Amino acid sequence: MTKDHKDNLFSLIKSLTKSEKRQFKLYVGRLDVNQDSKFLNLFNFLDKASSYDEGAILKTAIVKKQQLANVKAHLYKQILISLKLNPSHQNIRSQIREQLDFASILYHKGLYKQSLKILDKSKEVAIQNEEKNLAYEIVELEKIIESQYITRSISTRADELAIQAKELSSLNVIASKLSNLSLQLYSFILKTGYVKNETESKLVTDYFVEHLPKYNIQDLGFREKLWLYNANLWYAFLMQDFLNCFKYASKWVKLFREYPNMIQLNPVFFLKGHNYLLEALFYIQNKSKFQDALIQFQITTAEKRFPKDENVQALTFLYLNLNSINLYFIDGSFEDGLKIIPKIESELNHYLNRLDIHHRMIFYYKFASMHFGAGNNKDCIFYLNKIISNKSLLMREDLQCFARVLNLVAHYEAGLDYHIETLLRSTYKFLLKINDLYEVQKEMIKFIRGLQDIYPQDIKSAFIKLHQKLKVYEDHPYERRAFLYLDIISWLESKIENKPVGQIIRDKYQLKVAGL
Structure with missing residues (x-):
């Protein structure tokens, strides 16, 4: 019976560093009676094993089948106690x-x-x-x-404690309500992405207003402000209000500058704040500020005093590399960006057990989009298939949707039109199933379906017509979300002007920088 990495005890043992394993054996060895104990023998066996195989454990006669569950539970507890005693896991x-x-x-x-x-x-x-x-x-x-x-x-001791308890309780209630609100908004964006219509917008706004507790900013400390900025930032992201995203992400990062000792105690929130700041700068296309923030992020996380536990290392990898990729999307320098994909993909394999499936899919979509921008359509399709073949529809439905739309475009560009009709049907069916079929997607599917009936000399005119239809949605409050995942407008302009899509995006960026 093989469970391979899904067994909790096995996963815990495989997460241990060499020093943690050594400390565990010293901790267990403090008592002579443990030297040949069943749980220690099981630890040594699992430490050497490449996968969890219950049958192999029983064959060793380390433990009988009826004893295995209890021995595993005892070993799990002893490892946790040993880790608790490790200085690296002790904090304030x-x-x-x-x-x-x-x-x-x-x-x-x-x-x-x-x-x-x-x-x-x-x-x-x-x-x-x-x-x-x-x-x-x-x-x-x-x-x-x-x-x-x-x-x-102290004659007023009772009064002092009563007042102190009341003040702490009040702040704890505010922090709890803000953290609940933030978590719920985060679950919205993981489930469905940005708001898609007026109904969703009203639903999210009403929820935000109803659950935002009353507060006086002067009374709030670090923790309460952190959750306040977190909740406001997620609300702004859902509404695609990226200027407010930048505003609250900046407040978040500044908060850690005001309380530098909190970095050691809350490294995960420190990392997330910088990541959201970079995301906001990416969406508002401010490359100079983005580069400055990314460099500062790299410097801070590389410092010796910055925490380096497994969770922090995984998140540092995630945020630094996703934003390093985004840097090339701002000005369309896709060919340059391709150079960093092999290194990131190699390191990604190392972090597979520490990153959730949703973040791995984002990496694949970024890789696919980078290859598409560079004209490598078959490589683009390769990475998109990793997303499309994922059956977890509860995970980032928006990402699944646009992966399928980009897949259609990439197949057309690669000349793989022998089963384009099947792809069109499956994509349309998927979008209907999750109620995510909107005007930009409708026009794209209609256009690709009709391409086979257009004479070669009329192709350019067809691209121009589609460009005119989609251009009106570029600043639409809900339809514009399509362009955050796939720059269809630039792709159409590349077909019309017969230029690489990367060149089109670079030209637009240069015009923006020049203020034209």
Whole structure:
């Protein structure tokens, strides 16, 4: 029975670094009785295995079948305890929790004064580091102890703790509501992408307004502001309001400059903020600011003091490389961009188990679009097939839609029209199934279907007519989303002017820079 990487214990063991494995064995070896234990023997076997094979485990006689589940559970727990003791996994949060545990032990032993002393210091650290949930938990324990041990040294102690608990609770409620709102908006964009019509726009706007809590910006700390900017940014992305995306992403990045100690404690949010800033700059086509932000991002993440755990490394890879690709799309320098694909694809294989399927599909779409822009249509089709063959319709339906539309165009460009009718039918059927058939897509499908009936001398006129039809949608609040995934207008202009699509985009960019 082979589960290959899907078994939780096996995945955990394979995620361990050499130093973590060494520490685990030292941790287990502190007791002589563990030297030949079943769970340690199982660890050594799985560490050497290339895949999880339950049958192979049982053949070794390390453990009987009826014992395997319990031994695996025990081994899993022991690995986590060992990791918890590793300095690389200890941070302010874990230190505060540890002190809270110590205080709780002292309290249960009746050593109230010692417990209160630890809690007071821990609370100060928690508040300084924006760990307000932990700070609230500490205050609640302080209240319990004070109710049994009155020092009489501070007559207003009860009032102080009550006020502090109320303030922390209020901020925790705001942070919770903002984080809930942000998460829900993020799920909207993962499920369906940008809003497609007035109905969706009203639905998202009403949801945002209804769930945005009342607040006074002066009362908010780092954590509350972070969630506030996060929620506003996702709302702006859904509405394709990229100037507001830039506004809130900039606030997000600036927040970390105001609280530099938060980078170590919240590296993931630091990375995400920079990524959203780069995305916004990409969509508003500001190459100079994009390059500056990308360079600053590269410098910061390369610093020795920047956190380097597995999750941070995977996200750093993801954001640096997606944005490195986007740099070439701004001015259409696709041929130059092709040079970085092999390196990224090679490194992508290393991170396959750490990146979700949605982000892997985005890489493939970027690769496909880069090849399409460079005129390599068969390579474009190769990467699009990786997306189209993915059956998870809940994952980025918008990406699935435009992959199919680009696939049609690439097949036409590559001269692979012997089964274009089948592709047209399957694409049309897919778009109808998920209710994502809009004017730009309708016109594209209608055009490609009619190409076989157009005489060669009339092809250019047909491209001109389609260009005129689609041009009116370029600034349409909902139809313009099509052009964020596939620059159909530039492709049509390349056919009309008989120039490479990359050259068309470069010429447009130069005109924009010149202010014409």
